[in-house]
Amino acid sequence: MTEWLLEGEQASEARAALAGRAQRWVVKIGSALLTNNGRGVDRDGIAEWVRQIHQLRESGAEVLLVSSGAVAAGMDRLGWTRRPDSIHQLQAAAAVGQSLLVQLYEECFRALGGTSAQVLLDHDDLSNRRRYLNARSTLRALLQLGVVPIINENDTVVTDEIRFGDNDTLAALVANLVEADGLLILTDTPGLFSEDPRDNPDAQLVSCGRACDPRLAAIAGGSRSGLGRGGMQTKVSAAALAARSGASTIIAGGTEADVIRRACSGEAVGTLLLPEAGRATARKRWLAGQLQPRGELRLDAGAARALLEAGSSLLAVGITSLEGDFQRGDPVICRSPEGGEIARGLVNYPADELRRILGQPSSRFEELLGYRDDDEVIHRDNLALV
Numbered sequence: 001m002t003e004w005l006l007e008g009e010q011a012s013e014a015r016a017a018l019a020g021r022a023q024r025w026v027v028k029i030g031s032a033l034l035t036n037n038g039r040g041v042d043r044d045g046i047a048e049w050v051r052q053i054h055q056l057r058e059s060g061a062e063v064l065l066v067s068s069g070a071v072a073a074g075m076d077r078l079g080w081t082r083r084p085d086s087i088h089q090l091q092a093a094a095a096v097g098q099s100l101l102v103q104l105y106e107e108c109f110r111a112l113g114g115t116s117a118q119v120l121l122d123h124d125d126l127s128n129r130r131r132y133l134n135a136r137s138t139l140r141a142l143l144q145l146g147v148v149p150i151i152n153e154n155d156t157v158v159t160d161e162i163r164f165g166d167n168d169t170l171a172a173l174v175a176n177l178v179e180a181d182g183l184l185i186l187t188d189t190p191g192l193f194s195e196d197p198r199d200n201p202d203a204q205l206v207s208c209g210r211a212c213d214p215r216l217a218a219i220a221g222g223s224r225s226g227l228g229r230g231g232m233q234t235k236v237s238a239a240a241l242a243a244r245s246g247a248s249t250i251i252a253g254g255t256e257a258d259v260i261r262r263a264c265s266g267e268a269v270g271t272l273l274l275p276e277a278g279r280a281t282a283r284k285r286w287l288a289g290q291l292q293p294r295g296e297l298r299l300d301a302g303a304a305r306a307l308l309e310a311g312s313s314l315l316a317v318g319i320t321s322l323e324g325d326f327q328r329g330d331p332v333i334c335r336s337p338e339g340g341e342i343a344r345g346l347v348n349y350p351a352d353e354l355r356r357i358l359g360q361p362s363s364r365f366e367e368l369l370g371y372r373d374d375d376e377v378i379h380r381d382n383l384a385l386v
Ligand SMILES: Nc1ncnc2c1ncn2[C@@H]1O[C@H](COP(=O)(O)OP(=O)(O)O)[C@@H](O)[C@H]1O
Pocket: 029, 030, 031, 032, 033, 068, 186, 187, 188, 189, 191, 192, 193, 194, 195, 196, 197, 198, 219, 220, 221, 222, 223, 224, 225, 227, 228, 229, 230, 231, 232, 233
C-alpha cells in the first residue's frame, strides 16, 4: 500500500520488538466475534480463547481480558431475536447476559487451573482520579494474584451521556490504566483493510502502520453486522488512545488458529499499529500515571502558579523544601505551598545537590555546586500536572 505504512522488514522488526518487550497484554474480544455472527454466544470460541490466554499467561505474560457480549448473551437467554431500542431493555439484557458470560469464562479458566474475576467499569471509574487509582490498584492486585480480570462496561447502570458504547475505547483506556505494552483487539475480520472487506472483497490488509496517523481513519468504516458497536473506526481511535501510554495495538481475526499466541509472539498476524515513540503527550500520560515517586518538592506560590498556569519548567528558585533521597532522573512529586500534589516529574539534580541550590537562581549553580548543567530542576517536557 502507501508509503506511510510500514511493510516488509520494518514491520517484522516492529513485531519482533513488541513480542520481545511485551509483558502485559490487554486482549479485547468484540461482540461481533463473540456472538458467532448473531447465533448466540460462541461457547466453543470462549473455551478456545481462554485456552490461548491461559497459555500466554503460562509463558510469563500478564493478561487482562476486555470482553463484550453481555447484551447479546442476555438477548439469547431471554429469547429475543431483535436488539431492543429501549435503553432499559438493553440494560436488562446486559444484566442477564453479563452473569452468564463471566460464568462461562470462569468455568473455562477453572478447567485449566486458572482463575478469573469480573470487573465492571464506567466512565467515572476512569475519569475521577481517586477512582482511577483505585481501579488501577485492584487490577494490579488481581494480576499479582495470577487472576485474569474480565472487564466490561457496567452496562446496567451507565446512562447514554457517559456510555463508552463500544468496548474498543474501554480496552484502550484499560491499556492506559495498567500501562500495558500491547492491546490485542480480536474481531470478525482479519484486521484493518484498505476498505471494509464487506464492501470490497479485493481490499488489502494493512500489515503495520502508525497508530496516530490520521489517514487510518479514512479507511476505517463503521460496524455493519448490527452486533458490534463501532466497527474499525473505534478500533483505529482505540489504537491512538493506547499509544498515548506507549502501547502498541494489534487488530486481528479472532477465529484464526492460535491467533493470540501468534500475535503476541511477533508473527505477522492482523494489523499492527505502533505508538509514536517520544511524543510529548505519551510521555506526559506515562509520567502522570505510572511513576513511583522517590521524593517530594514543596514549591512557593509563584512556582506553583508558573507550573499550573503557564506550563513552565520548575526552577530551583521556586522550591522551598524537599524530602527523599532521589537521584538525577528520578520521579518526584511537586506540592503546592499548602501541601497538595500538583505535578510529577523527573528531576535533573540529585537530592543532596538540590538541597544546596534550593531557593537559588540558576546563575549561582556553578558557585554552589562546582558545575552548572540544566537551568531547570524539572524541565516542562518531563513534568505532568495531576
Ligand atoms: N477498513 C476496514 N477493514 C476491516 N473491517 C472494516 C473496515 N471498515 C469497517 N469494517 C467493519 O468493522 C467490523 C468489525 O467491527 P465491529 O462490528 O464493531 O466488531 P466488534 O464487535 O468485534 O468490535 C467488520 O465486520 C467490518 O465490516
